[in-house]
Amino acid sequence: MADTATSSSSSGGGQDRGPRRDSRSGGAREGGGGRKFFRRKKVCKFCVEKIDSINYKDVRLLSGFVAERGKIVPRRLTGVCTPHQRRLSEAIKQARNIALLPFAARF
Numbered sequence: 001m002a003d004t005a006t007s008s009s010s011s012g013g014g015q016d017r018g019p020r021r022d023s024r025s026g027g028a029r030e031g032g033g034g035r036k037f038f039r040r041k042k043v044c045k046f047c048v049e050k051i052d053s054i055n056y057k058d059v060r061l062l063s064g065f066v067a068e069r070g071k072i073v074p075r076r077l078t079g080v081c082t083p084h085q086r087r088l089s090e091a092i093k094q095a096r097n098i099a100l101l102p103f104a105a106r107f
């Protein structure tokens, strides 16, 4: 008679500890998952195509680096290298001045 009481109580305590450990290790994994999305080998488009001077009249080219609102897309998203990003942003600014591209639009 005494046997049944002790066995049921001890098994209940053991079950409580088991699942807790599992959920902890699973939660730690989730933290690093977000980065993988943009992790792709990106090479500067202008370096690949060997474009040295970016023509501000080439709106089709420039518009690929301008967000919908007219903002210049940061190079960490486009993969453009620093020297080319500088020329690109200068070209975009010139294009804005002659109204080929919009300034940051107000919404």
Ligand SMILES: [Zn+2]
Pocket: 044, 045, 046, 047, 048, 080, 081, 082, 083, 084
């Ligand atoms: Zn480049």
